[in-house]
Every structure is written in C-alpha cells, then in structure tokens.
Amino acid sequence: MSRSRVWELWRRAETGPLCPEREFDLKRFYPAVKRLVKEYDITYDPETVIPTDNTLIDDVFKAGIDLLTEVGVLCPDTEKIIQLEEREVKESLATLSGEMTVGEGKDACLLKHRKMEDHEPARVFAGPSGNPISEEMAIPIYQSCAQEPTVDLLMYGTPTTIAGMVSKDGSPMEMYAEVANVRWLREAARRAGRPGMFIIGSGAVGVAPAILASLVENGYRKTDGIQLAGLPQLKIPYFELCKAEFCIEYGCRGWVTSPAYIGGLPGGPEAAAVTEVAECIAANLVFRTPWVCVDIHDLLYPPGTSRRDVMSMVNLVTAALAKHTKLIVSTLCDRVYAGCCTDMAFYEFAVAALGAAVAGGDPMSGCCREGRYTDYVTGMEGRCTGEIAKSVTGMRRVDANDIAKAILAKYEDRLPPKGKPPIGKEFRECYNPKTVTPNKEYVELYGKIKKELEDMGISYKF
Amino acid sequence: MSKEEVLEKLRRSFLSYDEEATRKAAAEALAAGVDPLEAVSVLTETIRELGEKFSKMEIFLPDLMLAADAMRAGLTVLKPELMKRKAETRTLGKILIGVVKGDIHDIGKTILVTMLEAEGFEVIDLGKDVPIRKFVEEAQTHNPDIIAASALMTTTRPEQRGLIEYLKHLGFRDKYKVMVGGGAVTSQYAEEIGADGYGENAPEAVEVAKKLISK
Numbered sequence: 001m002s003r004s005r006v007w008e009l010w011r012r013a014e015t016g017p018l019c020p021e022r023e024f025d026l027k028r029f030y031p032a033v034k035r036l037v038k039e040y041d042i043t044y045d046p047e048t049v050i051p052t053d054n055t056l057i058d059d060v061f062k063a064g065i066d067l068l069t070e071v072g073v074l075c076p077d078t079e080k081i082i083q084l085e086e087r088e089v090k091e092s093l094a095t096l097s098g099e100m101t102v103g104e105g106k107d108a109c110l111l112k113h114r115k116m117e118d119h120e121p122a123r124v125f126a127g128p129s130g131n132p133i134s135e136e137m138a139i140p141i142y143q144s145c146a147q148e149p150t151v152d153l154l155m156y157g158t159p160t161t162i163a164g165m166v167s168k169d170g171s172p173m174e175m176y177a178e179v180a181n182v183r184w185l186r187e188a189a190r191r192a193g194r195p196g197m198f199i200i201g202s203g204a205v206g207v208a209p210a211i212l213a214s215l216v217e218n219g220y221r222k223t224d225g226i227q228l229a230g231l232p233q234l235k236i237p238y239f240e241l242c243k244a245e246f247c248i249e250y251g252c253r254g255w256v257t258s259p260a261y262i263g264g265l266p267g268g269p270e271a272a273a274v275t276e277v278a279e280c281i282a283a284n285l286v287f288r289t290p291w292v293c294v295d296i297h298d299l300l301y302p303p304g305t306s307r308r309d310v311m312s313m314v315n316l317v318t319a320a321l322a323k324h325t326k327l328i329v330s331t332l333c334d335r336v337y338a339g340c341c342t343d344m345a346f347y348e349f350a351v352a353a354l355g356a357a358v359a360g361g362d363p364m365s366g367c368c369r370e371g372r373y374t375d376y377v378t379g380m381e382g383r384c385t386g387e388i389a390k391s392v393t394g395m396r397r398v399d400a401n402d403i404a405k406a407i408l409a410k411y412e413d414r415l416p417p418k419g420k421p422p423i424g425k426e427f428r429e430c431y432n433p434k435t436v437t438p439n440k441e442y443v444e445l446y447g448k449i450k451k452e453l454e455d456m457g458i459s460y461k462f
Numbered sequence: 463m464s465k466e467e468v469l470e471k472l473r474r475s476f477l478s479y480d481e482e483a484t485r486k487a488a489a490e491a492l493a494a495g496v497d498p499l500e501a502v503s504v505l506t507e508t509i510r511e512l513g514e515k516f517s518k519m520e521i522f523l524p525d526l527m528l529a530a531d532a533m534r535a536g537l538t539v540l541k542p543e544l545m546k547r548k549a550e551t552r553t554l555g556k557i558l559i560g561v562v563k564g565d566i567h568d569i570g571k572t573i574l575v576t577m578l579e580a581e582g583f584e585v586i587d588l589g590k591d592v593p594i595r596k597f598v599e600e601a602q603t604h605n606p607d608i609i610a611a612s613a614l615m616t617t618t619r620p621e622q623r624g625l626i627e628y629l630k631h632l633g634f635r636d637k638y639k640v641m642v643g644g645g646a647v648t649s650q651y652a653e654e655i656g657a658d659g660y661g662e663n664a665p666e667a668v669e670v671a672k673k674l675i676s677k
Contacts, residue, residue: 261569
C-alpha cells in the first residue's frame with residue numbers, strides 16, 4: 001500500500017465521524033451484524049464443525065464485507081470512525097500475492113495462501129502463544145517446540161519474571177524482559193539446529209519494548225514478525241498502529257489477531273463468524289499486512305478455544321477467507337482446557353489442527369490449561385498439531401468433519417462449566433529440561449492417542 | 463389503566479431496551495399512583511431474568527448492555543420519587559470495578575459489570591487503564607463493599623498485587639473486599655497476592671461477589 005493511502009487512513013482516524021465507543025458497539029455495530037446474519041440467513045449447525053456448504057461460506061464472506069463497509073473501524077483513541085469503502089477493500093484484497101517468505105537462510109519458510117482441501121501442506125506454529133512462561137524454563141520450552149520437525153514457526157511466550165523481578169507493563173523490567181525473551185527464542189532455535197527459523201513476538205508488550213527488542217543485537221530480525229492486535233469489535237487502537245508502522249519501517253512482518261467473541265458484542269456464533277471475517281479484512285487494510293489470524297472465543301468461557309462452537313466458526317471463517325481472498329490465514333485455536341500430558345489436550349489440539357488444515361489455514365499449537373498457568377506448554381503439542389496438519393492435505397471436508405466430531409466426542413463432556421478438564425503436568429514435570437526430551441509417559445500417551453486418531457481416519461505421514 | 467397494566471407496560475418497554483420508552487413508562491407508573499418501589503422491583507426482577515438468559519446464551523452481551531442503559535433511564539425517573547418518600551432501594555452491595563493500568567482489554571470487565579447489575583449490585587465502573595491511585599481515591603469517594611480489578615495480560619496483573627499493597631499501606635485493606643480476575647489471573651495467583659475473591663469467568667465472579675457480600 002502506498003504511503004499516501006496509509007496517511008489517508010490515519011487522517012480518517014482523526015477526522016472521521018465522531019462515535020463514542022458504547023454508541024459504536026450498541027447502536028452501530030450490533031444492529032448491523034444482527035441484520036446481516038438475518039439477511040444472509042446464516043445459521044450455525046453444531047453438526048458441522050468443518051464447513052461443507054459452499055453457499056454458507058460465500059454468504060459469511062459477503063456479510064463480513066458488508067459489515068466492514070457499513071460500520072467501519074473505530075479508533076478508540078479519538079473515538080472516530082475510519083470509514084472504508086467497498087472499492088478500497090476490494091482493491092486491497094486484489095493486490096495480495098498470496099505468498100510470503102519468513103525466516104532466513106536454510107530455515108527460510110515460504111508461506112502460501114491455502115485453499116480449502118488444499119494439497120499443499122499447512123505451515124505450523126508452536127510455542128506459548130503469548131502466555132506465561134518462567135525465565136528458568138523459557139529456553140527449554142522454546143527449544144522443545146523449535147526442534148519438532150513438523151513445526152515451521154516459533155511463537156513467543158511472556159516471561160512472568162526477569163532476573164527474579166516481576167515483569168510489569170511500562171517498567172524497565174518489561175523492556176529488559178522483551179530483549180531477553182527474543183534472545184531466548186533465538187538461542188532455542190539455534191540449539192534446535194534452526195538458527196534462521198522464523199520467530200514471532202512482542203504481542204503482549206508495549207510499543208517501546210517491541211522496538212527495543214528489534215534494535216538490539218540478536219533481537220528480532222527483519223525476517224521475523226511482530227504480533228499486532230485489534231480490539232473487540234472492529235476497533236484498532238493507536239498503539240497497535242504504532243507497532244504496525246514500526247513493522248513497515250523496520251521491514252519485518254506484521255501478523256494480526258483480532259478476536260471475535262461468541263455471545264459478546266456480535267451476538268451468537270454466526271454473528272461472531274461474520275464479525276471475524278470483517279476483522280481479518282480490516283486487519284489487511286488498516287494494518288497493511290497480508291497475514292491474518294482467525295481468532296474466536298466463547299465469551300463466557302474464554303480463553304479456551306476448543307469448544308465446538310468456537311472451532312466451527314473458526315473453520316467457517318478460515319474457509320471463507322481461503323475461498324475468496326489470497327490472505328495467508330492462520331488459526332488461533334491455541335488454548336486448550338486440559339493440562340499437558342493428558343489425552344484431552346491431545347484431542348483438543350487434534351480437532352483444531354484438522355479443522356484448520358482442511359479449511360485452508362495454518363494451525364497454531366499453543367498453551368494448555370487455557371494459557372492461564374505458567375509453563376503449561378511443551379513441544380509435544382506442536383508435534384500433535386504438526387503431524388496432523390501435514391498429514392491431512394487434500395482431505396475432503398465432509399470426511400474431516402466426521403473425524404472432527406468423533407474426536408470432539410472424546411472430550412466435550414469434560415469441558416467447563418459442567419466438566420472438569422484434567423490438570424495434567426507443566427513442562428518440567430513431563431520433559432527433561434536439560435536434554436529437552438519428553439518423558440516416557442508422555443511419549444507413550446502420544447503413541448496411544450495417535451493410534452486412536454489413526455483408527456478414526458487420520459492417515460499419518462509421520 | 464390498572465396498576466398491573468401500567469407495570470406490564472413498564473416491563474415491556476424495558477424489555478424492548480428502549481431508554482425513552484422505559485423512562486416514559488416509569489413516569490406513567492408514577493402518575494398512575496404506583497408505588498415507586500414496586501416499579502423499581504419490576505425493573506430489577508426483569509433484568510435478573512435477562513441475566514439468567516445471558517448466562518445460558520439465550521441473549522447476548524449487547525442485549526444486556528442495552529437493558530442496563532434502559533434500566534438506568536427508568537431509575538432516573540423513579541429514584542427521586544423514592545427519595546422523596548425516603549424509601550430505599552435495596553441493592554446486593556456496591557462494587558467498584560476497573561481494568562488495571564496498562565491494560566485496555568475490557569470485554570471481560572464489561573460482561574461482569576452488566577451481569578453484576580443484572581443481579582442487583584450497584585456498580586461503579588472506572589473503565590480501563592485505571593491507575594492504582596484512582597481505584598483508591600474512587601473507593602474513598604464511593605465507599606464500595608468490593609473493589610474488583612481485572613487484568614488480561616501477564617505484564618499487567620502485577621497491578622492487582624500493587625492495589626492490595628497500596629490499600630494495606632494506607633490502612634484501608636480491611637475496609638474493602640478485593641476481587642481479582644481476567645485472562646492472566648488464576649485462583650493460585652489471587653491467593654498469592656492476598657485477594658479476597660477470584661472468578662475464573664463472569665458467572666463465577668458474580669457468585670463470588672455474592673458470597674463476599676454475605677460474609
């Protein structure tokens with residue numbers, strides 16, 4: 001996008017129609033999304049976890065575009081609306097190449113826009129996904145993810161302490177923690193024999209730490225990426241636009257997550273799907289990046305992402321973007337309810353990986369215990385996600401849907417509030433942190449689950 | 463119109479989430495000689511029903527937010543009359559709530575505010591990015607039963623600990639119950655920093671608030 005176009009969007013954030021946030025939410029956004037869901041007759045069928053109805057996929061996409069062009073994007077700092085015209089949206093999508101190289105040297109990775117039932121294998125993220133990790137376990141955790149052969153991209157965590165001090169927003173500890181964090185990521189990739197591996201970071205910190213961590217020696221490279229985020233719903237704050245501006249000037253990749261909440265401001269699952277399409281298209285236009293992430297949560301039981309309605313809507317949005325754009329789409333079903341080293345966590349990651357890969361996205365394995373607890377992440381979840389995502393290339397959606405439902409049946413009764421997911425183990429309880437290898441119990445459990453999934457219809461290539 | 467009809471009109475106006483219609487229906491109820499306490503009860507009972515529907519996902523967050531706005535509109539008409547008669551509306555308790563400094567993720571706090579209001583709590587919402595000092599100053603002004611602080615990020619949750627320490631330092635710790643919550647917070651962490659209550663999600667937080675008030 002040309003600089004003049006960027007300036008034009010900033011200008012709109014300053015001079016667009018004034019709209020206080022609550023008015024934007026309740027009087028502008030909510031009635032519009034409610035009406036569009038009705039107009040397009042979009043309905044959620046709990047039996048469809050991976051979408052098979054192409055008309056539904058088309059309608060969700062069209063409704064998302066209508067929503068974005070009707071409602072616009074609110075800049076919460078100025079409480080002004082950045083209005084977007086359909087022509088601008090279409091132009092922005094039409095200029096996408098559908099390809100992007102990340103990482104460097106022998107570890108460079110070509111990310112490609114994927115289609116539904118694509119025969120090209122998905123690219124797989126692994127790592128704590130912004131969730132808490134201890135400084136003691138940071139390198140072994142990152143290494144456990146980076147050394148998995150089916151993992152392509154390494155995702156950051158957030159250190160809870162640095163040099164024993166609490167890493168707190170806006171403090172020098174946060175600045176230093178971010179610098180340390182990127183060096184831990186880099187060291188972990190090096191120890192895994194992948195020194196040029198793509199790293200994404202700086203999502204859960206302020207603008208200054210993100211910039212500092214890129215400018216220091218062994219910091220984020222121009223071949224790495226920074227996480228950018230919108231706020232629910234259809235809101236983009238200035239500090240995130242500052243990070244986006246840094247990405248452009250520095251030359252690194254911006255990767256955007258803008259979550260939609262089922263039961264939240266959009267309404268039901270269908271409305272959350274329409275909203276998330278709009279969020280992803282807005283991200284492309286306003287953040288100027290071809291790389292977006294489909295991110296949907298259940299409002300009452302966040303941040304876990306493995307509920308049926310959440311996954312179904314993530315897959316529907318992924319399919320809509322896969323069919324109608326050339327965006328590079330990743331999916332953020334990355335926070336499971338169960339702890340590491342449990343059957344339930346493997347099932348939860350398995351459905352997410354299967355759905356994302358078949359719907360046309362790149363899946364991400366993230367944290368166990370919803371990312372609330374420190375060090376509940378290991379490379380084994382990356383292995384589970386990667387091996388499935390790369391094995392189901394070309395699988396028909398209808399077949400994948402049957403498998404997804406069979407896996408869901410293995411754990412849905414254990415989801416909160418009625419069920420109690422197993423706590424499992426944290427990293428140091430199921431990995432040897434010195435050798436960075438999973439213990440026997442964990443390996444055997446994975447083998448058992450893999451066999452079960454094979455019996456359900458996944459033909460593993462690994 | 464009979465008293466029942468007047469109150470039913472108030473209920474229906476409220477259920478349409480129409481602020482102006484609710485205000486008008488409340489005024490009509492007073493003009494018809496309805497006891498303002500009865501009119502307030504219609505609003506509080508109805509919003510409680512809506513809260514239950516929300517926790518079953520039969521209605522959604524914006525519906526509850528619109529209902530809260532309509533309720534406030536109705537109360538602006540009914541409350542002066544209650545005060546004239548020196549009658550008091552009963553609330554479950556007063557809660558001062560905000561998202562801590564450095565954190566602008568307020569969707570969880572917004573749900574909790576609306577659910578608490580629906581349950582009959584009086585809520586003072588400080589919004590997002592709230593410094594510790596502001597929590598304390600507002601607490602001194604409003605004298606709440608509970609101070610609730612939300613944090614989504616690992617790097618912002620230390621503010622919750624800071625709030626508790628600040629209250630202790632000023633000698634106010636025993637004056638208020640402190641609740642914490644948010645995506646980055648666990649029951650373990652809440653206990654570690656000395657909070658009185660923690661809710662993993664909004665419905666749970668409402669129950670915790672009720673328990674804290676009844677203690």
